[in-house]
Amino acid sequence: MKFLVIGGDAAGMSAASKAKRLDPDIEVTVLEKTFDVSYSACGMPYNIADPDRSIDDLVVRDAKTFIEKNRINLLTGHEARKIDRENRTVEGFASDGETFAYGYDRLLIATGASARVLDIPGTDLDGVLVLKSLEDGRKIKSCIERKQVKKAVIAGMGYISLEMAEALHERSVHVQMVKPGKKLLPWMSRDLADVVNQELEAEGVTLYPGHAVKRIEKTGGNLTVVCEGLDLDADMVILAVGVAPNSRIASEAGLETGIGGAVAVDQFCRTSDENIYSAGDCADAFHVVTGEKCYIPLALRANRAGWAVADNVCGGRTALQGVAGTAVFKVFDLEVARTGLTTKEAADAGFDPVEETIRSSSRAHSYPGAHPVHVAMVGDRKTRRLLGVQMVGKEGVAHRINAPAVALHTHMTVDAFSQTDLAYAPPFGPTWDPMLTCANQLLKKLKD
Amino acid sequence: MKFLVIGGDAAGMSAASKAKRLDPDIEVTVLEKTFDVSYSACGMPYNIADPDRSIDDLVVRDAKTFIEKNRINLLTGHEARKIDRENRTVEGFASDGETFAYGYDRLLIATGASARVLDIPGTDLDGVLVLKSLEDGRKIKSCIERKQVKKAVIAGMGYISLEMAEALHERSVHVQMVKPGKKLLPWMSRDLADVVNQELEAEGVTLYPGHAVKRIEKTGGNLTVVCEGLDLDADMVILAVGVAPNSRIASEAGLETGIGGAVAVDQFCRTSDENIYSAGDCADAFHVVTGEKCYIPLALRANRAGWAVADNVCGGRTALQGVAGTAVFKVFDLEVARTGLTTKEAADAGFDPVEETIRSSSRAHSYPGAHPVHVAMVGDRKTRRLLGVQMVGKEGVAHRINAPAVALHTHMTVDAFSQTDLAYAPPFGPTWDPMLTCANQLLKKLKD
Numbered sequence: 001m002k003f004l005v006i007g008g009d010a011a012g013m014s015a016a017s018k019a020k021r022l023d024p025d026i027e028v029t030v031l032e033k034t035f036d037v038s039y040s041a042c043g044m045p046y047n048i049a050d051p052d053r054s055i056d057d058l059v060v061r062d063a064k065t066f067i068e069k070n071r072i073n074l075l076t077g078h079e080a081r082k083i084d085r086e087n088r089t090v091e092g093f094a095s096d097g098e099t100f101a102y103g104y105d106r107l108l109i110a111t112g113a114s115a116r117v118l119d120i121p122g123t124d125l126d127g128v129l130v131l132k133s134l135e136d137g138r139k140i141k142s143c144i145e146r147k148q149v150k151k152a153v154i155a156g157m158g159y160i161s162l163e164m165a166e167a168l169h170e171r172s173v174h175v176q177m178v179k180p181g182k183k184l185l186p187w188m189s190r191d192l193a194d195v196v197n198q199e200l201e202a203e204g205v206t207l208y209p210g211h212a213v214k215r216i217e218k219t220g221g222n223l224t225v226v227c228e229g230l231d232l233d234a235d236m237v238i239l240a241v242g243v244a245p246n247s248r249i250a251s252e253a254g255l256e257t258g259i260g261g262a263v264a265v266d267q268f269c270r271t272s273d274e275n276i277y278s279a280g281d282c283a284d285a286f287h288v289v290t291g292e293k294c295y296i297p298l299a300l301r302a303n304r305a306g307w308a309v310a311d312n313v314c315g316g317r318t319a320l321q322g323v324a325g326t327a328v329f330k331v332f333d334l335e336v337a338r339t340g341l342t343t344k345e346a347a348d349a350g351f352d353p354v355e356e357t358i359r360s361s362s363r364a365h366s367y368p369g370a371h372p373v374h375v376a377m378v379g380d381r382k383t384r385r386l387l388g389v390q391m392v393g394k395e396g397v398a399h400r401i402n403a404p405a406v407a408l409h410t411h412m413t414v415d416a417f418s419q420t421d422l423a424y425a426p427p428f429g430p431t432w433d434p435m436l437t438c439a440n441q442l443l444k445k446l447k448d
Numbered sequence: 449m450k451f452l453v454i455g456g457d458a459a460g461m462s463a464a465s466k467a468k469r470l471d472p473d474i475e476v477t478v479l480e481k482t483f484d485v486s487y488s489a490c491g492m493p494y495n496i497a498d499p500d501r502s503i504d505d506l507v508v509r510d511a512k513t514f515i516e517k518n519r520i521n522l523l524t525g526h527e528a529r530k531i532d533r534e535n536r537t538v539e540g541f542a543s544d545g546e547t548f549a550y551g552y553d554r555l556l557i558a559t560g561a562s563a564r565v566l567d568i569p570g571t572d573l574d575g576v577l578v579l580k581s582l583e584d585g586r587k588i589k590s591c592i593e594r595k596q597v598k599k600a601v602i603a604g605m606g607y608i609s610l611e612m613a614e615a616l617h618e619r620s621v622h623v624q625m626v627k628p629g630k631k632l633l634p635w636m637s638r639d640l641a642d643v644v645n646q647e648l649e650a651e652g653v654t655l656y657p658g659h660a661v662k663r664i665e666k667t668g669g670n671l672t673v674v675c676e677g678l679d680l681d682a683d684m685v686i687l688a689v690g691v692a693p694n695s696r697i698a699s700e701a702g703l704e705t706g707i708g709g710a711v712a713v714d715q716f717c718r719t720s721d722e723n724i725y726s727a728g729d730c731a732d733a734f735h736v737v738t739g740e741k742c743y744i745p746l747a748l749r750a751n752r753a754g755w756a757v758a759d760n761v762c763g764g765r766t767a768l769q770g771v772a773g774t775a776v777f778k779v780f781d782l783e784v785a786r787t788g789l790t791t792k793e794a795a796d797a798g799f800d801p802v803e804e805t806i807r808s809s810s811r812a813h814s815y816p817g818a819h820p821v822h823v824a825m826v827g828d829r830k831t832r833r834l835l836g837v838q839m840v841g842k843e844g845v846a847h848r849i850n851a852p853a854v855a856l857h858t859h860m861t862v863d864a865f866s867q868t869d870l871a872y873a874p875p876f877g878p879t880w881d882p883m884l885t886c887a888n889q890l891l892k893k894l895k896d
Contacts, residue, residue, distance in 0.1 A: 010879075043814025043874045050816075058814050288869070299879045300872050321867040328871035337871055366491025366506050368498075398876040399844055402851035406868050410858040419769040420854050421736070423776035423785055424748050426491045428846040431458075431747045 001026050003313050004090055004104035006080040006249065008032030009039065010299055011280025012110035013061070014306025015313070016072045022314040028072045029102055031092065033079035036134040037063050042299055044137040045163035049170035051145070055137045075100075083107065083253035085273055106275055106313045109255075109263055110306065111246035113281035113297050118155065118239055122216030127223055128237045131160060140238065149173050149235040153225045155213050156240035157184055162196075162331040164238055165205050169332075175205045176232050178225065179241070180212035187342045189376035191357045192392045199334045208232070243297060245282040258284050260295035267319040269309045277312065279305030286322035288409050289340050289387055290349045296325050325388075326405040328398045335397035339405040340388030343378050352381040356442035360434035362396040364426035371395055373429075375438040377404075379414040379446055386414050389435065396429060403435060414442050449474050451761050452538055452552035454528045454697065456480030457487065458747055459728025460558035461509070462754025463761070464520045470762040476520045477550055479540065481527035484582040485511050490747055492585040493611035497618035499593070503585045523548075531555065531701035533721055554723055554761045557703075557711055558754065559694035561729035561745050566603065566687055570664030575671055576685045579608060588686065597621050597683040601673045603661050604688035605632055610644075610779040612686055613653050617780075623653045624680050626673065627689070628660035635790045637824035639805045640840045647782045656680070691745060693730040706732050708743035715767040717757045725760065727753035734770035736857050737788050737835055738797045744773050773836075774853040776846045783845035787853040788836030791826050800829040804890035808882035810844040812874035819843055821877075823886040825852075827862040827894055834862050837883065844877060851883060862887050862894060 003019050005012045008030045016028045030037075039058045047053055066072045077095030084091065091101045115130035117123055127147060129140050143149065152168050154161050154177045165175045177200075184200075184207060185193045200207060211227035216237055218224075225232040245262040256272040258264040263278035265271055267286065271278050281297035283305065301323055311318035326339040346353035355378045363370035373393035380387055389404040391397045407417050418439035424431050432440070451467050453460045456478045464476045478485075487506045495501050514522045525543030532539065539549045563578035565571055575595060577588050591597065600616050602609050602625045613623045625648075632648075632655060633641045648655060659675035664685055666672075673680040693710040704720040706712040711726035713719055715734065719726050729745035731753065749771055759766035774787040794801035803826045811818035821841035828835055837852040839845045855865050866887035872879050880888070 040812060040814040040874065040879075042872070042879075043812055046815050046874055060813070298872065300869065300881075300884075303879055304867070321864065322869075324869035326869045326871045328873045328876055330873060330875045335876070339869070339871070364488060364491055365508070366488040367494050396847055398871060398873070399847035400850065402848065402868075402870045402881070403854045405870055406851045406854040406860070406865070407858075409864065409868050410855075410860065412854070412858065416769065416857065417854070419752070420850075420857050421748065421770075421772035421774045421787070422850045422853055423774045423787070423846060424490070424746065425776045425778060425846070426488065426494055427778045428776055428783070431488075431490075431751055433748075433850070436748075 002103060002105045003028045003108070004102055005030040005108045005110060006090060007110035007112055007280065008037035008074060008076065009041070009110070009112055009280065010302035011306040012108065013038040013066065014303045015108050015110065015279060015309040017066070017070050018307050018310035019313055020070050020072060022310060026314065030072055030074045031078040031080045031090065031102065032074065032076045034133060034135060035076045037066065037074065037076065039134050041132070044131060045160070045167040048137060048140055048164070049167035051171065055134060055141055058134060080249060083249060085253055088275065106277065108309050109250050109271070109276065109278040109282060110280045111249060111282045113243035113245050115239065116242045116244050118213060118241060120213060120215050123239065125216055125218055125223060127235060128216055128239065130239050131164060132243065143236050144171055144173070147235050151234050152236045152238060153178060153232045153234040154238045154240055155179065155225070156242065157207070157209065158240065158242060159327065159329045161240040163329055164240060165200065166332050169203060169205065176208065176234070177205060178208040178211050178213060178227055178230070178232060180210070182210040184209055187344070188390055189355065189357050192374050192376055192390055195374055195392045196331060196334060196336060199332050203332045243281065245295065245297070247282050250278065250282070259293045260284070262295045264293070268312050268317070269305050269320065270312070277309040279309050285320070288322040288324050292349065294323065294325070296323050298327060321409060324405045324408045326401060328401060333394050334392055335395070336392050337397050337401035338388070338390045339401050340386070340408045341378060342388055346378055346380065346387045351387060353378050353387060354381050354442065354445050356438055356445055358434065358438045358441055360437050361430055362393055363428065364430050367426035373397060373434040375434045377414070377438045377442050379442050381446060384413040384415055384446055386412050386417050400435060414439050414446060418443055450551060450553045451476045451556070452550050453478040453556045453558060454538060455558035455560055455728065456485035456522060456524065457489070457558070457560055457728065458750040459754040460556065461486040461514065462751045463556050463558065463727060463757040465514070465518050466755050466758035467761055468518050468520060470758060474762065478520055478522045479526040479528045479538065479550065480522065480524045482581060482583060483524045485514065485522065485524065487582050489580070492579060493608070493615040496585060496588055496612070497615035499619065503582060503589055506582060528697060531697060533701055536723065554725065556757050557698050557719070557724065557726040557730060558728045559697060559730045561691035561693050563687065564690045564692050566661060566689060568661060568663050571687065573664055573666055573671060575683060576664055576687065578687050579612060580691065591684050592619055592621070595683050599682050600684045600686060601626060601680045601682040602686045602688055603627065603673070604690065605655070605657065606688065606690060607775065607777045609688040611777060612688060613648065614780050617651060617653065624656065624682070625653060626656040626659050626661060626675055626678070626680060628658070630658040632657055635792070636838055637803065637805050640822050640824055640838055643822055643840045644779060644782060644784060647780050651780045691729065693743065693745070695730050698726065698730070707741045708732070710743045712741070716760050716765070717753050717768065718760070725757045727757050733768070736770040736772050740797065742771065742773070744771050746775060769857060772853045772856045774849060776849060781842050782840055783843070784840050785845050785849035786836070786838045787849050788834070788856045789826060790836060794826055794828065794835045799835055801826050801835060802829050802890065802893050804886055804893055806882065806886045806889055808885050809878055810841055811876065812878050815874035821845060821882040823882045825862070825886045825890050827890050829894060832861040832863055832894055834860050834865050848883060862890050866891055
């Protein structure tokens, strides 16, 4: 049995390794176009923040280990270009310019996602960078040092942008952020987004929402980011305006793609060709709240899907439940978390969403040092189902979000969630956990 | 409508206040035997740790506010002694020695629990104290100062004992702990209990498990705790050997009592007399995992049950789901948490428990400053249900436990839990949350 994998990061290497564990006789080949495999992309902002650490610290397991210990035929510098489904072959170019062709019985497309690049003049200038691959991280670190960067502009204000703002601030770089939309974290309840806004401003990060970037110009030794009604001066510009699935090789092979252009897969991570799987940031997933397809490329799903593919390639029948859209990030002293649907997403999915927002506390009143914990909760008026939760606070947010995440997997009502037996001790929260307080308040609105 | 409440702490005052909110015309009388109402008992160890704070800081709302603002007829210093169910009257003694009798249409027994006192000589000596009421807290604080306590013995090694060990350590008191059983935290997975043991030892707390206390003697200005095969010297002795429900007034009135001697209640918090409710640390509850009665007196349940009683007294029909046995405590730098059943409890309840213990990390390998997170998970071999989880670690434990707590409410399988979409970012954990890693490992054992 020949198992061929395109892409050597989270999903690809998880699948390759697990397949060899399940069946040592399976022939596993991985085609990776870069020379980096199995690294923690999510760790890049924190690594960039620290001048004393090498970006290579993010490598979880190096190519040599995969080849020698796991007996995987791992080919770095091999870029797959075409899937020939009829002959079950993948063709491409190696870094030495030679073409290659590998046959498969089962194929996994784990090509990941790429940073979106703004279609504007100047994105190719020296000092204009994106952050997705380990190589991107290397370039940013080297740019900071080489150009002695003091001022940076980040285009985009999503998770990665905010993590990068903190990372650059750690490197004593003044950060200005710009994006076309008028709202910071538009998916978030306004009360909560305001807390994030205040934190960023308190740390000296300047936000310019509502200004689309028109072009980037070189002015002397510096860069000017020319926006609508605004010019921003910078030594370095980071474009972090989201990611897009690398699904072209799949769509050109006639495989179905769906939401956001991602490769469409079923619960078994199978594409529209039963011999071809897809997993990781290039593939879509079912959302456990809506039951519909979604594109939420995150690390846990990539690893989990890689394992599921290995199971299924090796004769198992592992189905994935789907994603709840659970995510957390740290921005300076704040923890920001979400799970499930926002009010807008809920309305778009046909629910009748009702939202409540409360401010509680990270510790009991009897325990010193408390910080506010802000919770927003969305429920459905008709079915009373819990649809989503968002939280912001300086402590006790990141792991709290997992409780409603589990609730979403079971289609729990707000009523049932409000009755759950959550942990209490004075150092960790009030007797009524902030999420329970929010649920209790939301119940009143649902009764109206 | 006359609503009479015996007991003015969490359950009693929650019920009284909510009843007045729901129906301003209801006549609410509360009989409280002490002069303290509505205080945070759980906050006492932390208050005792701080010589500059008054124990009265733990009062959430004082009697005057309840009387004047909430228009509750709150009678402190009123000890109820007898319930006359035929005439719907409660009789007792006020602190001035006068007898009283109050009639009711609906009665709530919210008498709480008392600290168990060892049936040994010497428990009445000066400096031998328990910790349950606010008055007990006052006595401990005053004893520490008056006797300039340098050495204390704590009999018992449960949550409260461990919190008190930390509190006294903060006051520069050397703490020795003793109990008859041979195991620290016997309900806990051994690997996890060992971590707690090491933490206590590292902080200079000396543990003597396996030694029953036989008597306490006065020797000169000091106390000697005479144990089996061991004499311990102390300026102060704290007996923290558990609590027992204050259910005598209920049982003497012929109401059913059950597990641990607690007042037996149904899902509506109703006793065997349909006009009498019971809530808080004196009452039992259904366990969501077993569906059977249990006695787990904790603060959230007391507050929740108080509210439910108010709803039901005011014509509603609020049922409580039951408890999952979720609890958390801090001991020095460790967070210790549990939810659901231990392996032994699961076996006793008729399950076929399988346990797995893992050690993971509180942060991703790419993020500095990680601490170990230890997880123990119990599943049922036959049904594959998740039955319980325990965790210990220096960070990220207290709120993590809420995810499996929610899972227990829905009778989720380990398989389903292992597929839940939990939050990931490098500052807060590895890609596979420690609980997912434990679930994945447990699944392998369940397949055997």
